[in-house]
Amino acid sequence: MSRTIGVIGLGHVGITTSFNILTKGLADTLVIFDTKAGLAEAESYDLRDALGGLNTYTEVLYNDYAALKEADVVIFAAGDISAILGGDRNSEIKTSKLAVDQVSPQLNASGFHGVLIDISNPCDVITTYWQEKLNLPKTQIFGTGTALDTYRMRRSVADTLDVNVDDVRGFSIGEHGETQFPAWSTVRVNNQPILEMDGIDYDGLSEAARLGGWKIFNEKHYTAYGIATIATELALAVCSDAKRVFPVTCFDEDYGFCIGHPAVVGRKGILSNPPMTLTDDEKQKYAKTAQSIKDTYDKLKALD
CATH class of the missing domain: 3.90.110.10 (Lactate dehydrogenase/glycoside hydrolase, family 4, C-terminal)
Structure with missing residues (x-):
């Protein structure tokens, strides 16, 4: 069975996760997203350059929400690490909420019906917010948590x-x-x-x-x-x-x-x-x- 995994947000965590998925051969199709279209395109080519040294093949797409319709998993890693102030993960709350508000309508419109995994901080709060915003059962939305x-x-x-x-x-x-x-x-x-x-x-x-x-x-x-x-x-x-x-x-x-x-x-x-x-x-x-x-x-x- 073909596996499709999406990763939204290509900061340090998002792109490291994408690289892990690629090198472990976990997905037949990997779809990566970033608000910086040039970055998403560049990272897709960088990931594809690694394929020649792997014994698995993964199709790498970028910024294509339509490709998530039959996705098994979407990993949400968007955020702004620079927003963390004085050792408080909760200071990312405004930027993470904004990212969910921007992404959730596009995910709903895509027909995505798989599982969403949240990484973005504050993780427990943002995961709860995702459960409000997506047209999915709560059991299909969870976060990396503890x-x-x-x-x-x-x-x-x-x-x-x-x-x-x-x-x-x-x-x-x-x-x-x-x-x-x-x-x-x-x-x-x-x-x-x-x-x-x-x-x-x-x-x-x-x-x-x-x-x-x-x-x-x-x-x-x-x-x-x-x-x-x-x-x-x-x-x-x-x-x-x-x-x-x-x-x-x-x-x-x-x-x-x-x-x-x-x-x-x-x-x-x-x-x-x-x-x-x-x-x-x-x-x-x-x-x-x-x-x-x-x-x-x-x-x-x-x-x-």
């Missing part, structure tokens, strides 16, 4: 305990932002619950995971590889109907908007939400992070 925060938590634990990062399992949940937190009750190291291990500095590990992105951003002024890898994994999970659990931002029926938590991802987007057995402290933190998302969402709606 998947990157989870990667950073796992890396921090692996570095501290000198284990392989692949042998650290568990989730960070909540807002993709300052109130996200590792749900330590879900974390296992070499198949041992981390809460049963001695000498663990949970506060230190939580802070290292939270600040991991800012350490990169402060020097590079952007992050790309981690989040692009996650977006690629999610696109593959949809296209292959993997039924794989990721900590993504998706609709939480108890709160009425999108929050990062474990969900099963497959062909139709969010297939189910496994129950979370959290400690009382984690439940309080989840309620706090939900309030933070709601406050930011209220700010977005005030921009109308």
Whole structure:
């Protein structure tokens, strides 16, 4: 079956994601978009130049919304990283909302009926906004959420305990932002619950995971590889109907908007939400992070 994936927004994250999709051979057709038509065209040629060294073939198109009618996945990576002020992802809210307002009518008009994955910040809020703007079920719209925060938590634990990062399992949940937190009750190291291990500095590990992105951003002024890898994994999970659990931002029926938590991802987007057995402290933190998302969402709606 032919696979079509679209990537909207060709900043550092969007083009890195596009390159991942191309080199991994995940799509038969890759459609890339940017408001700068010249950039979109140039990137399409640059990507096509790589085809000679690959053992797969991908047709690369640019700025063609009609080509998304039968697309399996659209990844939304538009935004303005320069809008981040003082270490606050939420400062992108105005530019990200504007981008959704510009793109959503064109996506609806194209007849797109696949799965939309949001990367743009503030991720939970923008994903919730996408669910208002697109003519799609909420389950077909989700965001990368705390998947990157989870990667950073796992890396921090692996570095501290000198284990392989692949042998650290568990989730960070909540807002993709300052109130996200590792749900330590879900974390296992070499198949041992981390809460049963001695000498663990949970506060230190939580802070290292939270600040991991800012350490990169402060020097590079952007992050790309981690989040692009996650977006690629999610696109593959949809296209292959993997039924794989990721900590993504998706609709939480108890709160009425999108929050990062474990969900099963497959062909139709969010297939189910496994129950979370959290400690009382984690439940309080989840309620706090939900309030933070709601406050930011209220700010977005005030921009109308």
